Amino acid sequence: MSAGGRPAAQPGVRVHGATHVGSVREANEDAMIVDPAHGLYAVFDGMGGAMAGDVASQKARDVVKEYVRARRSQMEPRAMIDAALNAASAAVHAEALSRRDRRGMGTTAVVALVLDPRRMLVGHVGDSRAYLLREGRLTQLTRDHTVVAELLAQNAISPEEAEVHAYRSVLSRNLGARPETRVDIAEIALQRGDRVLLCSDGLYGFTSTEAIQQLLGSTDAPEQVAKDLIEAALRGGGGDNVTVVVIEAGVATVPRTTQLVRTTGSISWWARRERFFEAARAAGLATNPICAVLSPGEAVEIVAGNFVEALFHDLEKATTVNVWTYAENLAHGWLDRGGGWAPLRLLLDILHHSCTQVVADVRRDDAELALIVEAAVTRELTVCEMAVGGVLGERLRAIEAELVKLYGERQAASEARRVDTGKPFLDQPTMPFLRKEATSEAASPEVRPVLDAALRAAMQRERDPAVHDLLTRLHGLACEAAPTAAVTVAARDLFGVRALEERAIAPLFDALDRARRALIGAIHSSQGGAATPVQVAALRQLALAAHRLAASISGLVVEAAQPGSDKLREAVKQTSALRGQVGKNEARLAELERKFATVYDPMAGKLVDPGSSWGGSR
Numbered sequence: 001m002s003a004g005g006r007p008a009a010q011p012g013v014r015v016h017g018a019t020h021v022g023s024v025r026e027a028n029e030d031a032m033i034v035d036p037a038h039g040l041y042a043v044f045d046g047m048g049g050a051m052a053g054d055v056a057s058q059k060a061r062d063v064v065k066e067y068v069r070a071r072r073s074q075m076e077p078r079a080m081i082d083a084a085l086n087a088a089s090a091a092v093h094a095e096a097l098s099r100r101d102r103r104g105m106g107t108t109a110v111v112a113l114v115l116d117p118r119r120m121l122v123g124h125v126g127d128s129r130a131y132l133l134r135e136g137r138l139t140q141l142t143r144d145h146t147v148v149a150e151l152l153a154q155n156a157i158s159p160e161e162a163e164v165h166a167y168r169s170v171l172s173r174n175l176g177a178r179p180e181t182r183v184d185i186a187e188i189a190l191q192r193g194d195r196v197l198l199c200s201d202g203l204y205g206f207t208s209t210e211a212i213q214q215l216l217g218s219t220d221a222p223e224q225v226a227k228d229l230i231e232a233a234l235r236g237g238g239g240d241n242v243t244v245v246v247i248e249a250g251v252a253t254v255p256r257t258t259q260l261v262r263t264t265g266s267i268s269w270w271a272r273r274e275r276f277f278e279a280a281r282a283a284g285l286a287t288n289p290i291c292a293v294l295s296p297g298e299a300v301e302i303v304a305g306n307f308v309e310a311l312f313h314d315l316e317k318a319t320t321v322n323v324w325t326y327a328e329n330l331a332h333g334w335l336d337r338g339g340g341w342a343p344l345r346l347l348l349d350i351l352h353h354s355c356t357q358v359v360a361d362v363r364r365d366d367a368e369l370a371l372i373v374e375a376a377v378t379r380e381l382t383v384c385e386m387a388v389g390g391v392l393g394e395r396l397r398a399i400e401a402e403l404v405k406l407y408g409e410r411q412a413a414s415e416a417r418r419v420d421t422g423k424p425f426l427d428q429p430t431m432p433f434l435r436k437e438a439t440s441e442a443a444s445p446e447v448r449p450v451l452d453a454a455l456r457a458a459m460q461r462e463r464d465p466a467v468h469d470l471l472t473r474l475h476g477l478a479c480e481a482a483p484t485a486a487v488t489v490a491a492r493d494l495f496g497v498r499a500l501e502e503r504a505i506a507p508l509f510d511a512l513d514r515a516r517r518a519l520i521g522a523i524h525s526s527q528g529g530a531a532t533p534v535q536v537a538a539l540r541q542l543a544l545a546a547h548r549l550a551a552s553i554s555g556l557v558v559e560a561a562q563p564g565s566d567k568l569r570e571a572v573k574q575t576s577a578l579r580g581q582v583g584k585n586e587a588r589l590a591e592l593e594r595k596f597a598t599v600y601d602p603m604a605g606k607l608v609d610p611g612s613s614w615g616g617s618r
Contacts (some may be wrong), residue, residue, distance in 0.1 A: 002310075012117050012192075012250035016222035020230050022202060027317035029053035030200050030243040031061040031107075039114035040068050041245045044129050045200040047174065048105035056107040059095055061086040061173050064111065077113055079186055081123040085109055085175065085183045089125075092176030105471060106176030110142060110198050117249055120196065126174045131197040131212065137442060137481070138213040141188065186405040191251040191376055195222075199229075203243030207232045214321035219262065222246040226323075228430070235325070265373045266315035268366075272358045273308045279357035280304040283350040284347060289343040290334050303330075311380050315373075320383040327387035335395060344388065350376065352381055390408035443541050450523060450538040457522035462514070470494070470515035477545035478538075484548075491552035497572055508553065516546040521571030 018250070021027065029046035031054075044060050046053030046533040068082040075083070088109065096102045108126025115121065122130045127144040143149060148168040151157045162168060175181055188196070195216050204212065215228045226246045233242040277300050286296035291303055310322035334344055355377050363370035443451055455475040462468060473490050476482070494508060519542055523535055 013039075014248040014251075015113060015220050015245065016226045017043075017243070017245040018226040018230050020234065020238075022241050024236055025241055027054055028241045029057055030202070030241040032198075032243050032245055033061055033065050034245060035065065035069075035112075038069055038072050040065065040111070041114070041198060041247060042109060042111040043128050043198045043200055043243050043245055044175075045108040045126065045202070045241070045243070046105070047107065047171070048102070052102045052105045053107065055095065056092045056105040056176050058142040059092050060107045060109055062093045063088040064109070068113070077115060077121055078187075081111055081113055081121055081185055082183045085111065085123060085125060086180050089175040089177075089181040089322075090179040093179045096176055104176040106171075108171070108200070109175055112196060112198055112245075112247060114247070118190050120188045120190055120247075120249075121185060122188055123183050123194075125181050125183055126171050127169075128198070128200050131199070131216070133195040133197070133213065133216040134191060135193075136213075136217050138209065138216065139442065139481075141186065142184065145171055145184075147172050175380070192250040194249040195225075196247040196249070197229075197246070198245040200241060200243045202238075202240035203229060203233050203244055206234075206236035206239055206242070208236075209322050210324065214319045214324065216246070218317040218319040218321075220317055232321070233235065247271075259377045260369065260372050261315050262318055263442050264369060265376060266312055268362055268373060269315055270312045271307075271310075272361050273305075275359050275361050276354045277304055278310050278349055279354040283353050285347070285350050288347050289341065290330075290347055303347070304351075304354070311355075311377065314328070314380055315376055320380055323380045324383050324387045327384040327507040328391060331388045331391035335391065341392070348384065348388065348545050351384070355381060356424070378538060430509075437523065443479045443495050444537065447537045447541060448479055450535055451475060451519075451541065454519045454522035454538070454542075457525070458515070458518035461522075462518055464511065464514070466511045467515050467518070470511050471518065474512075474515055474519060474542065474545050474549065477549060478541040482548075484552075487548045490556075491549060494549075496552065509550070510548060512546070512553070515540070 015034060015036055017032050019028060019030050019032055029048075031044040031046070033040055033042040035041070042061065042064060042185065044057035046055070046057030048056060064087075065083045067087050068080060071080055071083075092106060096105050106496070108124075108128040110122070110124040110126075110128040110130050112130065113121040115124075122141055124130065124142045125145060127146055127149075128142075129144070129591050130141040132139045136157070143153070146168065147161045147170045148157070148165045148356050150161065150166075152162050158163065173181060190196075197212070197216055211232050215225055215232060218225060218228070226244050229244045229246075230242055281296070281300055284301060285291065285304060286294075286299040287300075291299035294302060307323070307326055310326040313322045314320050330347075331344060359370055359374045359377060362373055452475075455471060458471050459468060462471065473494070477490070480486075520539065523538055523542070
């Protein structure tokens with residue numbers, strides 16, 4: 001089911017909303033508002049199940065819609081949104097008290113009020129979310145009102161604990177629990193080409209952030225984007241109702257290269273699919289163990305054909321979500337059957353090789369187009385590798401969790417038998433760079449120019465190529481919302497293959513410190529007085545980037561030192577055993593000396609036994 005379609009009241013603003021019951025639920029407890037005439041858009045996610053969550057969401061929707069329509073030109077916008085949501089909370093609460101079977105019902109709400117093509121208010125209560133996509137970067141505009149989110153904001157629990165916390169889905173605020181509620185409201189400055197997404201947890205709970213970013217970032221119209229987002233949630237399991245509203249603040253100017261890829265590039269790729277199949281056959285695709293249950297023709301048609309089609313659609317839509325989905329499905333399908341890493345690695349290499357043959361074919365006809373297609377295809381292959389790496393990371397985490405569980409059971413059994421199990425097993429992943437951690441926040445549009453200026457100034461002052469490399473990396477980490485995996489990749493590039501000696505490791509940390517100080521000095525030198533809030537924010541971003549990179553490099557040092565540490569630990573253990581044996585030998589020697597030693601007693605004028613009474617004889 002979908003809604004939308006009337007022209008937006010604001011020139012250039014395009015909107016579309018869609019909702020679906022999902023694959024598990026029998027009823028749709030979500031509701032939405034798509035009202036371009038009043039610039040009002042909202043998503044409501046009812047709760048209560050048998051206690052009428054659908055009634056709660058629809059009641060809140062109707063109250064908010066009528067409240068805004070009646071007062072749109074009479075009230076200050078921020079106060080109006082706050083009052084409308086409080087009126088909805090009071091109405092849902094009164095409805096819940098009026099009937100026994102509706103006690104406890106409530107709903108979340110996320111509301112967007114477009115003031116003009118360049119400004120928007122976003123108000124929310126609960127865990128329905130608003131996202132902003134700007135220049136390909138996805139930012140969450142709202143903070144979930146859940147018990148776990150509140151604890152996380154107060155640093156009472158870690159991100160890892162939040163993921164498995166028993167109360168991670170328990171709301172701390174909603175419409176209907178009380179007659180009044182506390183509403184979070186923020187004003188968003190819009191730019192041409194921005195897209196704002198309102199959604200229920202049925203989307204982000206069953207779709208990766210990467211997929212949401214890729215689909216929102218496609219050049220398709222909001223109608224198609226809303227449809228694709230719903231389909232992504234259904235492919236992810238569809239375990240809840242899912243509702244999305246996509247708001248586009250004007251169509252972004254598409255770069256010429258992107259236009260060429262979407263039109264000429266995608267057509268050129270599709271026209272040469274037989275060249276891809278020919279290269280895949282020659283590289284041994286049909287003999288790969290992953291294709292063992294397929295005939296040679298089926299292997300090319302299914303495995304290679306699906307990749308060619310996925311890449312074509314990504315080129316056509318300027319996205320990477322289709323190749324990402326293809327790679328995830330391929331990795332899950334093979335590994336779930338007990339397959340190993342080597343055939344999967346070989347298949348990825350075959351796909352890469354076949355792509356290079358197609359690009360070479362394009363280059364013979366049009367060198368300029370070949371450069372553009374090659375860049376787009378390289379991006380797709382990188383996404384393919386990342387998707388497979390993500391699946392492997394999930395499996396490693398699952399294996400380590402199982403190891404921790406088994407060790408706990410073994411430890412408990414050993415305690416019962418009073419048996420010492422030896423070396424303790426730490427309840428933490430052995431590969432820390434694979435842990436799911438909260439990503440850093442990207443630099444704001446105001447902070448970015450400060451960081452850019454600092455990079456230029458630092459580059460002019462420093463002459464060491466190693467420091468230049470680190471300056472660029474620190475600047476990138478400070479500007480982007482880089483996930484932990486990206487920081488680890490940067491650290492591994494810098495660490496390389498190094499001997500664990502002071503002269504090998506120290507220069508790397510020294511260069512990192514010089515780069516950090518150069519960027520900080522450049523920001524300070526531009527102040528000319530007290531630091532402004534923007535400069536303080538830039539320094540904070542830079543400090544976090546340096547800390548994350550240094551910590552990741554330190555982790556690699558620890559990793560590389562592990563074999564030596566194990567040998568040292570074994571040597572200490574052997575030394576302790578030898579020391580104990582030496583102690584026993586010394587004790588035995590002292591006993592023998594006492595038994596056979598004699599002393600001269602000058603008073604008795606003879607040798608006496610020291611074990612007898614002084615002066616006695618043997």
